[in-house]
Amino acid sequence: MSSISADRLREKLSQPELSTLYTDLKAYGERALNEPMPSLSFRLYRQFSDTGERKAYEEAYFDRRGRLAAVAMLALDTARPDALQVLGEMLWDVCGEYTWCLPAHLGTGEIKQVDGNIDLFAAETVHMLAEIVTIHAERLDRLIIERIRSEAERRIFIPLYRDQRKYHWQTADHNWSAVCGGCCGMAALLLLKDETTLTESISHTVSCMNAFLSGYGEDGGCAEGIGYWVYGFGYFTYYAEMLCEYSEGELNLLAGSKISAIAAFPLRVHLSGGTFVNYSDSAEQEEIPSGLLSLLVSRIGLQVDLPLHIPLLTDDPCHRWAHLLRNVMWSDPAVYGDEGAYAQAERGFIFQNMGWMIAKGSLDSPDTKRTNGAPLHVAISIKGGHNDEPHNHNDLGQFIIHCGGENILCDPGAGLYTQAYFAPGRERLFHISSSGHSVPLIEGQEQSSGRQAQAHVLEAKLAEGGGELDTTLDLTSAYSGAASLARYTRQFHWRMSPDGSRDRAELRLIDRFQWKSRSMSSAERSSSVNDSHAEYSSVVERWMSRVQPEVMKSGDLHWQGAHGTVHMTYDANQWHVHTEAIHTVDHDNVPVTFYRTSLSWTGAIDETDVRIESSDLIETVCEVIFIIEPKMGETEVNMIE
Template structure:
């Protein structure tokens, strides 16, 4: 019998199911070494193994970075977390690399380096990031569980099972003791409450999944292990509640990888340890979630990246291969084994399963099939995505695509971006989303809207009477309609009035977008119409202030510096060109250069094109004519090959 994770079932049910599968599950993990060894001389994996040897070389010649108090204190005192995390993830990178190398090709020197690394990780005062330890709770940080404490527990647990026959047993016992005291005792025996247990986002899946896998592997008490699984499933159900039946991830594709990745990793381990009885991927909702990356893939490995995601995210090929086989999804991405160094967090779970699970045939089948041209509407997220193929001359083709979002401004990893859109051509987001900024204390604190990547000032949405969009769930995009238009287009209309409560004379604001990319056409078109309805100022004393700024400034974001001419603006990408036509009698166009840093603290420049509504004096000479009740902004965008 297959048991779905949403059903109510007891620890006794779980215990009985695992009684028949736990022993074979442990033997299954020991066989992972054979698969790792088989890839050592495979050309497809050559760069991967070469990258791991760089970490091994550093481990043998350079001191392990210390997680000092000087680094730990920086987050609370300055809001910066980068220095601590660079040291932390360098330690995890060396640990993962040596563990994989030792499993594939053990040697006395390699094992000694690994044992020293494991011992050092066991000596860490906390397995958490400094930014995740609650203020004033440093004394209990050893038993605090965050994403990375859970990942560390899983890594060490899988490592000592995989290498049990070659590791010094004192190291094995130390790992068991540390995992017991840091994870199992507070979480499963003392039943301490952790905020992530009921979170409807990635934390519930990653934290519970990492701890749950460690429990499956290391807990010997059958009843306690069953209770641990039951507790893990509770948190996994909370995670699934963060998804609608459309399978969309409000946090973006990067957090889909993280959250649903660890959901899948635990689900597959539980299936193995229950001899196939407990299959969490049999839940129908998980198939829709598994399809999310494909739904938002535009072309050339570039994704819709609303919220805190990159345009180019590395989707672990092991994860995609497993989901393709279990959930019958197609994969339209390049087959490539990513390097451990490409993951800023150096995750053992992804790297190991990329070797174990990746199936090149999945990628071949997907790339031989055409990407679906039917527009995608993720109803729960209010995201619309449409792709089309343009004729590019000399029998070549180029993908053009469009994406728009609704939702509300209190989503996980929220950006104030209601009505924001992306225009894509030739493997590049030309009108783009700024993605994720650098994570600092301020990034998650009150007033975060002032940060470029978070506030509406960093998105292709208007500033109305000097006001940007407000945060909070009450600021929502009311969907007037999102529908497919003939033949492969999409139309979306939102009422965005509630996002601008600080615009004093705004009565109503709606945005209507209509995208069309006919098959075989040489050009795709987007028509945008913003409609503003005005009312008299409620406070006459504010009229003078209102005249200081244009009533409307429309913003359009790109990493490409545009050419501005009267009545049109043009952004020229590597393979495609986007042109915007506007009414120069009503709007003035200017370009602002915005310098910022990305998620990895690397410098990044955006160019914000601003269309400012020209102000017309009334008979009394006031620059704002309050007798005007309505304003329209009608724009045409075209996407065509260079």
């Protein structure tokens, strides 16, 4: 394609805003020039099928992709013939890999599972090779280019377009259809010379993109989270832009209200300071490719309240070429806002299809040294949905409290991807289980998995400006194992400046547990004073944070964040507090500690309890109030105690 040229890339890489990116590329590339490529050995290949371990193979695999990407950029310098020579060797080496797929996507990894298989990374590899040889076509040895075309035919084009083999991702309503379809489709636009097959590739890829879009509602929400929005919609956009250029504007996939809503998703779930709502397998701090965001602003028009940051190659553990190349080609500092743009951005949004609710606001902050007089941004996010979503966590009713760029009450995000993470019984893992989220344990039961476990939204009202949010969820179906539970509802009432001051926000949370009761004889009723015939039930409310809470003398809880504090009050006569540290690893295998604060209640269910009016149900209520304020000094904390 005309837009992918060595001359244009050289010009872009000389721009001052890309200096840090180029320094990172050069450091990574120089190491690749002086060290042999890491080996994808048979021992590493067999680890997944033998033990379920995937990290070692994937680290070597993605390091190879990163080195290739960096050297391909360094080879743009015509004064570096050494880089061009090493680039040729690396391309030849990648062409010789047993498979471009990851072993984790190949079952037991037998030859019949490898032959003709196309996963996310086989697709990304063929796309990467196609663009690199297009950029360096005038300088690479012709035999290398011919081999890349041959490998692309054998591994991708023949099974996918000529033999029309069926793959599960062709009709997937999540990122696989966009990434696999889009990468293969872009490689076809760049490498295929046969017009018939090229036409087939376009038809096939557009069908994949339609399947991908079917996973989104009209609200544009991505249930997989911001990380997978970047992945799936990113590759959708990359293919759409290349197809539009190829067709001279006749085929434009970036049109329509639904596309505009999907494009706005990351800005709607941006809370402040580059921190996002991170339900499912997403991270709080997620890199949105600057090239992707810049392109969407130019095509669709968005109000960007993020500071300019051009991701480095080494920021992405997978070292994805598609993001790197487009960050270089498309990044436009002019489209980025700053903290001042926060006032013009949406102050809240309700994703009707997904059942996510977000409200944002600002507090006056006495910490003028930190903020230069700017307000402190705070936000609340609430999750409904169901427990059979892509990359699902059992987290109905989960919520996040955000203050000053930090999620103080947080979601744990993704855990380390292992064989067990995607196997039956995965709901027992901390990051996936409701035990890792700010939702209750009822009668010893965690939330159940499956589509039938659904949050029914009874109320969702957001005031203009985001200053008030009222939400009620019926979460009964998530606790099918709780035998005595008749109904469980969770209410949220969010207020900015609830008492008229501009230096605090309040979240009032009310959980109502309604219990089934059994009929009792008069003799049983009289003896139930000693609880000998009473039935018991229990609730453990839980709050998750990376911040270790303080238990005040009053029994109240206090989480001290970097720039803000969360203070929680509750009925200490009825609920007993307990805090524990949970040590685990995150998605990148980095150790992390979460603090789970529990409020426990155990009570008898019998006819001596107060019943709900006009029903035969007994009710237990847990009401807590979270006060969010700018960070307090030591004196102020002592005054609360």
